Amino acid sequence: MDITFFYIFLIGVLVSWFHIYASLGLLILFGIYWIATIPVNRIVRVGELGYYFGEEKHSDRIKDRLVARVARLRIKGDLPPVFPNGWFCIADSRDLKKGTIQPITFNGEQLSLVRSHSGEAFLIDSYCPHLGANFNIGGKVINDNCVQCPFHGWVFNAETGKCVNIPYDDGSIPEKAKVTTWVIAEKNTSIFVWYHADGYAPTWEIPDILEVQEGDWVFQGRTEHEILCHPQEIPENGADIAHLNYLHLHGVQEGNNVTRIPMNNLKPTIQHYWNGKWEAEAEPNAHIGAMELDQHMLFNNYIIPFTSTKLKAVQLGPGIVQMMFDFGIFGKGVVFQYVTSEEPMFQRVRFTLYAKVPRWYAKFVLIAEANQFERDIFIWANKKYIKNPLYVKNDGPIHKHRRWFSKFYTENSPTLNKDGSVSHRAKSVLDCQLPTITLHDGHVTLYENLLQTEYRGVVQPGKPYTIDIYLSQSENTDYVIESCVFNNRTTFITQNGCMKIDGIFIDKWETTNYGTPGSIKRTIIHFVAPESSIRVHCLLRLIQCCSCAEKSCEQPLKYRDFPYTPYQLVMSHPKATLLPLPGQGLKAPSDLIPMTPQLQVPIQRNSSKTIWEEWWFWLVIILAFLLFCCIPCLIGICCYFKKRKNDKKKVTIFKKDHQGCLTTEDNKSVGKVSIINDTKHTLNMNNNPTGGYHHNHHNPTNLDPNMLKRNSYISQSSGSFINDDFETSMSVTRAARIVNNPHSTQPFHRPPGQIPEHIVNSVRNHLASSSNHPQFSPVRQELNNYSEITLKKGINLPPLNHNQHQQTLRRTEVSRQLGNESMFI
Ligand code: FES
Ligand SMILES: [Fe+2]
DSSP, X not given: OOHHHHHHHHHXXXXXXXXXXHHHHHHHHHHHXXXXXXXXXXXXXXXXXXXXXXXXXXXXXXXXXXXXXXXXXXXXXXXXXXXXXEEEEEEEGGGSOTTEEEEEEETTEEXXXXXXXXXXXXXXXXXXXXXXXXXXXXXXXXXXXXXXXXXXXOEEEXXXXXXXXXXXXXXXXXXXXXXXEEOEEEETTEEEEEEOTTOOOOOSOOOOOXXXXXXXXXXXXXXXXXXXXXXXXXXXXXXXXXXXXXXXXXXXXXXXXXXXXXXXXXXXXXXXXXXXXXXEOOTTSTTEEEEEEEEEEEETTEXXXXXXXXXXXXXXXXXXXXXXXXXXXXXXEEEEEEEEEEETTEEEEEEEEEESSOHHHHHHHHHHHHHHHHHHHHHHTTOOOOSSOOOOGGGOTHHHHHHHHGGGOOTTSOOBOTTSXXXXXXXXXXXXXXXXXXXXXXXXXXXXXXXOOOOOSOXXXXXXXXXXXXXXXXXXXXXXXXXXXXXXXXXXXXXXXXXXXXXXXXXXXXXXXXXXXXXXXXXXXXXXXXXXXXXXEEEEEEEESSSXXXXXXXXXXXXXXXXXXXXXXXXETTEEEEEEOTTOOSBOOTTSOOOOOOOOSOOOOSSSOOGGGOHXXXXXXXXXXXXXXXXXXXXXXXXXXXXXXXXXXXXXOEEEOTTSOEEXXXXXXXXXXXXXXXXXXXXXXXXXXXXXXXXXXXXXXGOOHHXXXXXXXXXXXXXXXXXXXXXXXXXXHHHXXXXXXXXXXXXXXXXXXXXXXXXXXXXXXXXXXXXXXXXXXXXXXXXXTTOSOOOOSOOOOOOOOOOHHHHHHHHHHHHHHHTTTOOOO
16 A cells, blocks of 8 residues: 555544544533533422422422422411511512513512613512503513503503503593502612511612622522522521531532431531621611621541631621622632512522632532522421520520511511411502592582592582592501692691681591501591682692501601601692602601612623633633644644655665675665765766676766766666766666666566676776766766765655756756755765
8 A cells, every 4th residue: 555545544544533532522621611601500499309208209299289288287386477678689680681571479469570671670560450460471661661561551650650551542541540669779780679568668778799780790600499488597597506517517519408418427528617606786787687607628627628618698687698708719709698588488599609710619619508508498498487496505696686687577567377378468668549639519528429529510609618638548658738728828737637727618537547458548628619719739748657647636646757758739620630749759758768779870790701701711722622632633744744754865775785786775765866975985887788787987988978967867766876976877776677687668676776896896996087088077067066965855856758858957956956055866
């Protein structure tokens, strides 16, 4: 097989292997890419974890029944209220795209989270006040921040909740056509809702983590767990220091299933060591509890490098924990833990890690953390709440934590009844119907004409009429009349709702049944019209509370620090209007912290990426890998060309054999020029027409200059043998062929180069004697140009051609290749 084919075959094999290696390599690269770049996204649904019924597997149907049974039995405990007050996370900002609606379940309410086209987020009740369709199913975001109902197309402003368009009506929109809005805030790339059972506006803010807001710490992954337990159980875990070195003692490699971990072994080979403390802060930060925790992983009591973490966890109210981590040489970061009650005894717990650490390390941390957290789920999902635990000395500050946590309940917080129902609904602090003011014909009583039929006829002076201030439900909202002015001149109701009775204004009545579901608030004033035009201007304080604004001329207001809003009601006959005072909306009084404004600046994400997240980094890795895979091919190719080059340089070495002849070792110098470095031992030969080698000693006539010239340059035959001065050169092959059979035209069949020594000597003599022979002077002259034989390299010559012109060309080529300093032989 020709050597060239062998090399081609070799390269083909290498390329095939390359493809296999490349495929495997790309697979490995993808694995590395996944580990190094894709964030954790672990979502564990209710029932998937934490329930162990003695058997490994149950069908879903049986499992659901068992889960429900465990949950039902467990409720018999004496539980705190099920919906504490505070901020609660309802969504990740990244999940809420512009112009979309996301369904939210919070505190047993079905809500719709809306992102306007301009990027602002709003939270509204999901049910349309028209006929109750659900905005989450087919509702559309239109006109930037409006939601269109999928049933009849009514359009509601998501910011105010008011209906702004009824597509098939004449333009008059009922005052009550309004959906409830909720107070929300967008912080640290999450969206939070404020809840307070007494209707308080937010009394504290969620602190910004600047590194997250500015994108310095990037999103590294998240976990989400659904847990059937009371919301207090989860934050209380932070103050339960004693459980850390038992439930969380075994290394994360043991997994999360507490029924399988050998908990009785208190000296496992790989273990976690925990040390921490918990403290509540004083006013005005009484909503904060702070925990400090050190964690080390130990192997046979030696700390495993890079596994230690220092953590400072700040509990912000019942639903938010910000854990600031120090990962040592890997950097720093924060884990947000958010606990949100979606239903009574149903919690959604989100962990989100933001850090500037390698992604693979973040993954390890988050998965290890989730493993440990899931051990707690096994406990929470099955335990009952013990109101008065049996504390021992080293139980840690659990009782302190319970005292602190009780701040987040009030008397109005919804509680769980024994039958599993909730005492009352959890409402938005903005969930109130605004009062209206209307005019009635005649003197109506407190409980008549509740349909608010407004009198639109002509007012006749001297006739009886009624002013009606009406609030359709007073469960969470109340109002206090600060003043009422008639026709811009007569103040007939003064501060605290006291009425001046004169010949025009006769009496005033007000309902007293507050704070119960379905109750109304109404104030009616009987008067006699002094003239035909009537304009009543009332200033009201709107109070968000329930059954608390008991007021009369004799009593001061009970709860002056309640959030309230001044409203003015203006009734001009025949039409009443409700106008908020300029620049005033719902707001907290000055002694409370103002409501957290929504984040206006679009959140910058990943503005500071780690090198792992740069696309070019992975391109470089892939190219480097491909190059690495090419190395065998490149080595093979290099070897091939090196060998070729060496072959070119190969010197035909002449040796004496046992007969005293000079021999060459091989005939592989086909097409190449052999090199002999020493001019003193150069051979000169010519063919003898009668056959056999014949030196041309003193017989220059035998020498054909043309042939010599030709032979001088023609050395492509096998076993080339060319002398230094070209006078008497000839092909060894040719000579050998002639020796064998001078008439044969067949190729050479035997090893070349057997040259009797006497020929060599003769040639040497010939050189000495005939070097000045005039016949060769042109050739000599020409060759003198090449002077000394110092040739060190081989030269490929074009094929032999007897055409004189071609020979000239060949010579030119040889000269060109050799240059002036070298000479081929
Ligand atoms: S139910 Fe929403 S528009 Fe009719
Ligand atoms: Fe725990």
